[in-house]
Amino acid sequence: MGMIGGGEGSLIGPVHRMAARLDGLSELVCGAFSSDTAVSVTTGAREGLERSRVYPAWQEMINRESHLPGDVRPHVLTVVTPNHLHYGPAKMALEAGFHVLCDKPLCMSVAEAIDLQETVKRTGRLFCLTHNYTGYPMVKLAREMVLGGEIGPVRKVVVEYFQGWLSSPVEMTGNRQAAWRSDPSRAGIAGAMADIGTHAFNLAELCIRTRSGSPVGGPPFSGARQSP
Ligand SMILES: NC(=O)c1ccc[n+]([C@@H]2O[C@H](COP(=O)([O-])OP(=O)(O)OC[C@H]3O[C@@H](n4cnc5c(N)ncnc54)[C@H](O)[C@@H]3O)[C@@H](O)[C@H]2O)c1
Known part of the structure; x- marks a missing residue:
C-alpha cells in the first residue's frame, strides 16, 4: 500500500x-x-x-x-x-x-x-x-442481535458519541489536530457532526441495515433516508 x-x-x-x-x-x-x-x-x-x-x-x-x-x-x-x-x-x-x-x-x-x-x-x-469502530466485538455483537431479531422490530435508534477534548479552544495552543478540525475550510461545514457524528451515524446504520441495504423492522423505517 x-x-x-x-x-x-x-x-x-x-x-x-x-x-x-x-x-x-x-x-x-x-x-x-x-x-x-x-x-x-x-x-x-x-x-x-x-x-x-x-x-x-x-x-x-x-x-x-x-x-x-x-x-x-x-x-x-x-x-x-x-x-x-x-x-x-x-x-x-x-x-x-x-x-x-x-x-x-x-x-x-x-x-x-x-x-x-x-x-x-x-x-x-x-x-x-x-469507520474503525465497526471492527469492535461489542459492535459486531450488537449488529448480530439486532439483525437476528433479538430485540424485535427497530422503531427508534438513539446513538451517542461523547468526546470533550475540543470543548476548550485547544487550537489556540498549537494542537494541530484541533487546528484543522476547528477550521471549516479544512474540516467542512458540518464540524463535529462530520468529525464524530459520522461515527455515530455509521454505528447506527451498521446495526440496523442488512448487507443488501434494507433496514430491519419494516414499515417504521421505510421512509429512512440513507445519506450518501
Ligand atoms: N476513524 C477514526 O477514528 C479517525 C480518528 C482520527 C482521525 N480520523 C480522520 O483521519 C483524517 C486525518 O485526521 P488526523 O487526526 O490523523 O489528522 P492529523 O492532523 O493528525 O494528520 C493529518 C496528516 O495529513 C498530512 N497532510 C496535510 N496536508 C497534506 C498534503 N497536502 N499532502 C500529504 N499529507 C498532508 C499532515 O501533515 C498530517 O500528517 C481526518 O479525515 C479525520 O477525520 C479518523
Whole structure:
C-alpha cells in the first residue's frame, strides 16, 4: 500500500499502518506523508521506505507510482489527510487504477460524494471508507442481535458519541489536530457532526441495515433516508 498523509505526529495514519501490518498481508511501499517534505522524508525513513518512493506531493506520487510495473506499484492507496484532502487524492488515485482506503468523513460535500461514487463505478476500483469502530466485538455483537431479531422490530435508534477534548479552544495552543478540525475550510461545514457524528451515524446504520441495504423492522423505517 501507499499512504497520503500520516506524517510524524499525526493521529490516524500511524493507526492505519499498524492495523495494516497485523495480518502481515500488506506492505507499505510509498508515501506522500505530509505537505512538509522534510516530515514526509523522516516518516518514510522511519518506515523503512526507499527514499525514491517518498514524495513531496500526493499528485506526484500517484503519477509516478501508476507508471511502475504491476508487481512493484502499490495495489491500494490510503488517504489519511484532513477532510478537505480526501476527495482530490481519492479521485485521482481511482482514476490512476488504484484501490482506495479513505478515512471518514468521506469528503466535504454531497456533490463530491456523488462524483466519487460515479468515479468508483466508472473505474471499477474498490473504495473503502474506514469507520474503525465497526471492527469492535461489542459492535459486531450488537449488529448480530439486532439483525437476528433479538430485540424485535427497530422503531427508534438513539446513538451517542461523547468526546470533550475540543470543548476548550485547544487550537489556540498549537494542537494541530484541533487546528484543522476547528477550521471549516479544512474540516467542512458540518464540524463535529462530520468529525464524530459520522461515527455515530455509521454505528447506527451498521446495526440496523442488512448487507443488501434494507433496514430491519419494516414499515417504521421505510421512509429512512440513507445519506450518501
Ligand atoms: N476513524 C477514526 O477514528 C479517525 C480518528 C482520527 C482521525 N480520523 C480522520 O483521519 C483524517 C486525518 O485526521 P488526523 O487526526 O490523523 O489528522 P492529523 O492532523 O493528525 O494528520 C493529518 C496528516 O495529513 C498530512 N497532510 C496535510 N496536508 C497534506 C498534503 N497536502 N499532502 C500529504 N499529507 C498532508 C499532515 O501533515 C498530517 O500528517 C481526518 O479525515 C479525520 O477525520 C479518523
